[in-house]
Amino acid sequence: GSGILAGKRGLIFGVANKMSIAWGIAQAARQQGAELGMTYQGDALKKRVEPLAESLDAKIFGHLDVTDPASMDAVFDTVKSEWGSIDFLVHAIAFSDKNELTGRYVDTSAENFKQSLFISCYSFTDIARRAEPLMAEGGSLLTLTYYGAEKVMPHYNVMGVAKAALEASVRYLAADLGPSGIRVNALSAGPIKTLAASGIGDFRYILKWNEYNAPMRKTVSIEEVGGAAAYLLSPLSRGVTGEIHHVDSGYHVVGMKAVDAPDI
Ligand code: NAD
Numbered sequence: 523g524s525g526i527l528a529g530k531r532g533l534i535f536g537v538a539n540k541m542s543i544a545w546g547i548a549q550a551a552r553q554q555g556a557e558l559g560m561t562y563q564g565d566a567l568k569k570r571v572e573p574l575a576e577s578l579d580a581k582i583f584g585h586l587d588v589t590d591p592a593s594m595d596a597v598f599d600t601v602k603s604e605w606g607s608i609d610f611l612v613h614a615i616a617f618s619d620k621n622e623l624t625g626r627y628v629d630t631s632a633e634n635f636k637q638s639l640f641i642s643c644y645s646f647t648d649i650a651r652r653a654e655p656l657m658a659e660g661g662s663l664l665t666l667t668y669y670g671a672e673k674v675m676p677h678y679n680v681m682g683v684a685k686a687a688l689e690a691s692v693r694y695l696a697a698d699l700g701p702s703g704i705r706v707n708a709l710s711a712g713p714i715k716t717l718a719a720s721g722i723g724d725f726r727y728i729l730k731w732n733e734y735n736a737p738m739r740k741t742v743s744i745e746e747v748g749g750a751a752a753y754l755l756s757p758l759s760r761g762v763t764g765e766i767h768h769v770d771s772g773y774h775v776v777g778m779k780a781v782d783a784p785d786i
Contacts, residue, residue: 525555526756531605533559535586535649536614536666539570541716543666544614546744547751551610552578554752559605561586561597588615588645589637598652608656610755613649613665616642616718618681624723627679635680642684643691650695650706660703662755665692666747667708667766669774677723689766696764705763707754712742712770735779737772 523529532551536544537560548558558580562571564587575582581604583597601608618638622630646665653663670678671685689708696706713719713728722728733741750769753759768774 523555528555530609532610546748550748550752610662620721643687
């Protein structure tokens with residue numbers, strides 16, 4: 523086949539439905555010639571993910587819940603026995619109790635702090651360790667982050683702290699795995715209406731605000747995130763690791779945001 527990912531095999535974790543960022547990445551990777559493997563979280567998502575995977579000739583490696591080590595063992599064992607090796611892996615997984623994605627960060631509970639950091643940050647490290655032996659020829663690991671890691675965003679709260687930890691872990695993982703030829707990067711996507719985003723308070727307002735203030739005067743699509751992902755997963759980016767790459771219509775470079783947005 524042709525494309526920048528021709529002859530490459532990769533896993534994409536985090537497809538929930540066709541609005542998922544992981545789905546935009548899967549489509550772009552497939553378009554660029556990759557052979558894909560996917561998982562779903564629980565039976566509720568199985569029936570959504572199966573037809574999507576099928577439409578890209580992707581293999582389903584079953585149920586994966588990052589809080590359930592048995593499911594992690596099962597997925598990686600199956601990938602090892604069926605594929606033997608992989609070239610890339612996408613982690614598009616995050617979670618926090620919706621009740622804490624509104625109001626004040628200072629009120630975050632210990633329980634939800636632990637759960638959010640575990641699912642949204644530690645899982646990427648856990649997955650990187652499990653992927654390393656499958657990447658004997660080198661590879662590319664990619665996760666998804668948000669500007670709320672760098673700056674305070676209303677309602678993002680504990681998820682901002684989790685993303686800050688995730689971004690730091692991208693750098694530590696890049697240092698650990700670089701000698702094995704494994705690159706580790708993150709895409710910092712602008713706000714996109716997805717299942718996960720619907721848990722964030724005032725999300726429609728955040729979308730409008732970004733549209734009004736971003737240099738390109740628009741929000742980003744999952745296809746646009748997919749394009750940047752294809753590059754980071756491919757040998758075109760072979761000199762890039764430890765990087766947080768923004769796909770946000772340039773929102774993050776604007777220092778002085780407008781106060782009055784006529785259409786907000
Ligand atoms: P989504 O709801 O489509 O995807 C989130 C995925 O996380 C789902 O597939 C869900 O099954 C999975 N997940 C949650 N808990 C899990 C667990 N315990 N085990 C396994 N999987 C689990 O939403 P999305 O917006 O596409 O989110 C993908 C990634 O992109 C997340 O890391 C999110 O923080 C990040 N992101 C989203 C936006 C946005 O505005 N939507 C912006 C920047 C970054």
